[in-house]
Amino acid sequence: MKKESVTSQGETEICAVCYDKLCNPVDLPETFVLHAEYKIDKDEFKNSVTIMPCNHRFHFLCLVMWLDQSQTCPTCRNPVKSDSQYDKDQQQARVDELHNSMYS
């Protein structure tokens, strides 16, 4: 086993997506394809760790994969309100509410 750029940060912390230590690089399957909207280089981000608004930390690539499936934090399930999608959902919720109150 070779050890790579281990930082003092996150040395024992576990990524809740892949259950590997944050200091270990992400082991991506060969078939893994990133969403086109993420214009990133897989190899460049294998060692990247990212912090959620709720202060939970994950491998950057793990988080990208996770958020593709679910807009919540893998650890605490807090909704991720990163972009306009959140506002759209809120708007849709209000419309649904209105609709329900009118037709129930």
Ligand SMILES: [Zn+2]
């Ligand atoms: Zn991970």
Ligand SMILES: [Zn+2]
């Ligand atoms: Zn969290």
